Amino acid sequence: MTDTMRAIVFDRYGDPSVLREARVPVPVRRAGQVLIRVRATGVNPADGKWRSGMFERSRPLRFPHIGGYDVAGEVVAADAGDLAPGTRIVALLDVVAQGGYAEYAVVDRGSVAVIPDRLSFEDAATLPTPGLTGVQMIEEQLDVQPGQTILLTGATGAVGRFALHAALGRGARVVAAVRAKHVAMAEALGATRAIALGEGVSAEGAWTGAPFDHVADTVGGAVVADLCRRVRADGRIRTVSTTPIPSDGLPVAPVFFGVHADAARLAELARAAAEGDVVVEIAARLPLAETAEAQARVDAGTGGGRIVLIP
Ligand SMILES: NC(=O)c1ccc[n+]([C@@H]2O[C@H](COP(=O)([O-])OP(=O)(O)OC[C@H]3O[C@@H](n4cnc5c(N)ncnc54)[C@H](OP(=O)(O)O)[C@@H]3O)[C@@H](O)[C@H]2O)c1
Structure with a gap:
């Protein structure tokens, strides 16, 4: 050497x-x-x-x-x-x-x-950044519980895929909000429901279901704000995006978080990737x-x- x-x-x-x-x-x-x-x-x-x-x-x-x-x-x-x-x-x-x-x-x-x-x-x-970010958002930041309904924006992106896998693994229902062209992919990845976000689609009109228990956001900005209004008042909005979500009219303020190293979770992600569970x-x-x-x-x-x- x-x-x-x-x-x-x-x-x-x-x-x-x-x-x-x-x-x-x-x-x-x-x-x-x-x-x-x-x-x-x-x-x-x-x-x-x-x-x-x-x-x-x-x-x-x-x-x-x-x-x-x-x-x-x-x-x-x-x-x-x-x-x-x-x-x-x-x-x-x-x-x-x-x-x-x-x-x-x-x-x-x-x-x-x-x-x-x-x-x-x-x-x-x-794996490290997207995997740990997605898992930490679901497990540490939101502590997602079985049966809860989670709004996950950008679910077909790298962070989004791991967040989706983690939330489904915890028995949650996941509403994936993605670009219209990614809706079929989000469904194929196992989202409970996939809806279009942005690109001229009215986000507010796209979701008429029950309020979300929590929001896991990987997109940020005004494009996700309408959907975030549908979170429960006792729910949480966590974002990893550096583009802030305008907080006007939201039941709870969005909170940014940054990924941190975690050897045990990284080992688990590597095992899941080796099994083909998340790719x-x-x-x-x-x-x-x-x-x-x-x-x-x-x-x-x-x-x-x-x-x-x-x-
Ligand atoms: N805070 C942290 O610790 C942390 C850690 C990791 C990542 N991040 C941030 O999280 C974000 C996602 O990272 P990533 O690695 O998952 O990126 P990525 O693989 O590029 O995924 C981003 C996803 O969001 C979608 N998207 C972007 N803008 C959108 C919009 N306006 N409307 C609808 N969908 C939109 C993208 O769709 P298209 O591909 O079609 O554009 C893609 O599916 C980045 O901003 C990254 O910097 C933060």
């Missing part, structure tokens, strides 16, 4: 053109961390938001910064007696530390799950050198599929 590695870095906030390939030092593992040889990195919508400077005030990055926070690969080094070199793992990296658009990455042991034999590195790399399609596999192209495509929307980079 050499002391330096290939990575995609940026030195200032901006559009995908700020990304450049560089040779940088291999990150140094501290006690309690794992050094990974990265084999696949998932590209998330959030990657472009961090790159653009959206979170500059609340969580500034240090430059040069390596983006990419969903990695799958092999253990190079870990604490003595823990994960053996070569063990296949998947992890959610800490954003403000060094990321995974690189040949190597370090991650806290508590953010790591072992990949089941049947799951490829590429499929594993689609995020891979929209494209691109070499690491094409990170800017990958981010531009994700910024424009990939229809719920994930782009995976191969270093």
